[in-house]
Amino acid sequence: MHDIIDRHHKIALQLSGGKDSLACLWLMKPYWDRLTVYWCNTGDAFPETIAVMEQIRAMVPHFVEIAGNQPAVIAQFGIPTDILPASATPMGVANGGVPMQDRYSCCLRSFMLPMHQRMLEDGITLIIRGQKNADALKGPLRSGDVDGGIEYLFPIEDWSARQVMDYLRQENAPIPRFYEVLDEAPDCMTCSAWWEKGAAKYLKRYHGGAYQEVQARLETIRVVVDGSIAHFNDEVRA
Numbered sequence: 001m002h003d004i005i006d007r008h009h010k011i012a013l014q015l016s017g018g019k020d021s022l023a024c025l026w027l028m029k030p031y032w033d034r035l036t037v038y039w040c041n042t043g044d045a046f047p048e049t050i051a052v053m054e055q056i057r058a059m060v061p062h063f064v065e066i067a068g069n070q071p072a073v074i075a076q077f078g079i080p081t082d083i084l085p086a087s088a089t090p091m092g093v094a095n096g097g098v099p100m101q102d103r104y105s106c107c108l109r110s111f112m113l114p115m116h117q118r119m120l121e122d123g124i125t126l127i128i129r130g131q132k133n134a135d136a137l138k139g140p141l142r143s144g145d146v147d148g149g150i151e152y153l154f155p156i157e158d159w160s161a162r163q164v165m166d167y168l169r170q171e172n173a174p175i176p177r178f179y180e181v182l183d184e185a186p187d188c189m190t191c192s193a194w195w196e197k198g199a200a201k202y203l204k205r206y207h208g209g210a211y212q213e214v215q216a217r218l219e220t221i222r223v224v225v226d227g228s229i230a231h232f233n234d235e236v237r238a
């Protein structure tokens with residue numbers, strides 16, 4: 001770890017607000033003076049996430065908040081969904097469909113690209129993240145890989161989910177309330193995708209207004225998807 005840190009002068013530790021990135025931040029405590037903590041606020045962050053970030057901002061020597069643009073992205077490209085019918089793509093919309101976008105495009109446009117752009121602007125040469133090898137969904141890069149002139153370091157890549165929570169409790173780190181109900185922290189309050197995260201039950205319990213908004217979006221998706229599924233079933237059974 002020390003050797004990698006010593007090779008770099010512009011180091012970013014990227015926080016999402018999830019438990020893995022928090023564990024990563026705490027593990028890197030001996031190096032806090034050498035790195036900058038970056039958090040991209042999606043523009044629709046949970047107050048729970050904002051509260052944790054305020055605590056961290058007051059704790060670390062260098063903290064940068066990047067402005068994400070989820071509301072503008074949804075206004076331009078449509079609500080995010082995990083099932084995208086052809087009628088919701090730009091060509092379909094030009095012919096009367098309801099605009100929607102897949103969840104990865106929405107996340108990329110809303111906060112991943114603003115984060116990456118800031119890395120380039122700040123001349124970052126080492127990016128540290130809380131990615132684990134056990135994660136079902138992870139990027140292709142591993143510790144030590146260099147991509148586009150930037151080296152990557154994943155200090156907890158060999159940890160299990162259980163180890164992460166045990167470590168955070170042992171360190172008295174600020175654990176967001178999400179984890180009473182969810183396995184993962186949602187990035188946006190009004191997200192209508194990432195269904196497997198099960199955020200609706202958390203919203204219903206703690207954020208009634210956002211819950212209603214998401215339910216209305218899900219209903220829009222249901223109507224459009226049902227139409228495509230009906231055509232699909234006709235084809236399959238023909």
Ligand code: SF4
Pocket residue numbers: 042070080102103104106107108110111186187188190191192193194
């Ligand atoms: S979490 Fe959902 S709403 Fe937020 S950027 Fe990603 S897909 Fe879009």
